Amino acid sequence: MTSQSITQAFQERISEGELLNCMRCGFCLPACPTYVETQDEVHSPRGRISLMMAVRNGEIEEVEEVEDSLNVCLGCRACEPACPAGVNYGHMLEEARAIFHEHKKVPLKEKALRQTTLNTLFQDQSKMEKATSLLGFYQRSGLQKTSRKLKVMNFFPEHMRQMEQVLPKITKRKDRQDAAHFPSETETKATVAMFRGCLMDTMFYETNQSTIKLLNKAGCDVVVPDTQGCCGALHGHSGEKNGSVNLAKQNIQAFEQVEADYIITNAGGCGAFLHDYGHLLKDDGEWSERAQQFSNKIVDFSSILVDLNFVENAKLKVDRQIVTYQDSCHLRNVMGVSEAPRKLIQAIENVEYKEMPQADQCCGSAGIYNLTQPDMSMQILDHKMQKVETTQATTIVTTNPGCLLQMKLGIERQNQSEQVRAVHLADLLLEACC
Structure with a gap:
């Protein structure tokens, strides 16, 4: 990887005007988990933008240090x-991550890992199903x-040992319902297409079924296109831009077949990355x-349940239980869904809702971040669990599979699995x- 080639790619692909939009005001600092944890400007948004600008201007020779900051x-x-x-x-x-990935020599071990996961499992849903079936057999x-x-x-x-403890039970293949259409239980108010996801449709299959049943109860006819695939978020976050583009096109084609x-x-x-297909x-x-037409149709299930007056009907x-909610970062920050x-939670009888301090700050999951940056991830998680403790909650609700596993991991790390549970909304x- 040469600094010259990286600089040229930054000049061609990252807008100087966008970089200059950052006023260095520092409003981002208290919102950034890595800055909060380190108090280091290198690990703040404005610091990283400054580094990107310096790379673009050819002012940094050791570009590897910039890549480390971005990672x-x-x-x-x-x-x-x-x-x-x-x-x-x-x-x-x-x-920027895509540029670094495209211009560096990837170590053999990392290349094999990427080939096995991003370019094999997450590119082919049938392989993902087989892999999770093996996990089910193991369980x-x-x-x-x-x-x-x-x-x-x-x-x-240690964190991987604890993660093994909290993996969800995998539904047997013969018990899965693979219907493409789930009719409304009441008068039809809307026809919706369900993005089932790769992990959501395998490791969290029961949560997908719960979502479909709720939509049916709310008056939605639900259609599930069978040619859809992974959203591409993990590829996009890991610098594998071509992989995310290919998956985006596959999904757009799949959903264009459904009215x-x-x-x-x-x-x-997933929702945030699908929402950004227009930009991608x-x-x-x-x-x-x-x-862009595809992105304009993306809606989180919680939003449509509220819009269709589900809680009123x-x-x-x-x-009786005390419940708190941990925001999914991308649901809140990209899709704008927080209320x-x-x-929905507060509409449930016998729920005492307690708002968690800084519920809008990341739990440290961030896709595969807890595997690639375990020390920082666990530091953020342990501080998050301190915030949970102030609510005295017995139930932590999330709206993202990675967040759900991370909160389960946090409960396990605190030896609270008998007293506290984490569930998807x-x-x-x-x-x-029921």
Whole structure:
């Protein structure tokens, strides 16, 4: 990787005007988790923008240090709503990561990992299903119990041992319902197309089913296009721009075959990336307009439930419990959804809702960040769990699979699994319906 080639790519692909939009005012600092944790400007949004500008101007020789700073960024985009100048930090971050990835020699170990995950599993839903089926076999066959008894996981880092403890139970393939159409239980108010996601449709299959049932109860006919694939978020966040572009085109084609009022998501990270397809393909003459039309239809399931007066028409009740909510960063910061989930939670009888301090700050999951940057991720998580503790909540609600696993991990790290649970909003709402 040469600084000259990186500088040229930055000049061609990252707008100087966009970089100059940053006024260095510092409003982003208290919103940025990595700056809060380190108090280091290198790990703040305005600091990273300054580094990008310096690379673009050819003022930095050791560009690897800039790449390290960008990799420590969670990509939560909390700086964007805090920015008075409206700087599109997230778009610049992903373009910069793509440039670094394209211009460096990737180590063999990393190349193999990327090939196995991003370019194989996440590019082919059937392979993702097979992989999660193996996880299900591991859980049900006795291998998991044997592995724990023999302390095999002791060979792995602590946070990975704890993660193994909180993985959801995988639904057997024969128990999955693969229908493409789920009719409304009442008078049809809208026809929606469900984006099922890769992990959501395998590891979190039951949550997808909960979402569909809630939409049916709210008056939605739900259609699930069978040719859709991964949203491409993990590719985009990891510098694999071509992979995310290919997946975007696949999904646009899949949903163009369905006449739907909205495209529904129940994972904040996926929803935000789908919402940004218009930007991702803005320079592609054949796809730019189609991508923007697709993006314009993206709606989070919580928003449509509120819009269709679900809480007014459904009697929601659970056993008495204290509930708090952890925002999905991308759902809040990119899609602008924060009030709908809270309104739905507070409509449930016997729920005492307690707002968590700084619920809008990242939990440290950020896709695969807890694997690539485990120390910073666990530091952020441990501080997040201190905020949870102030609410005395027995139930933590999230709206994203990565956040859900991260909060489960936080509960495990605090040895609170007997007292506290973490659930997806869709699962809590369906529980309240019954």
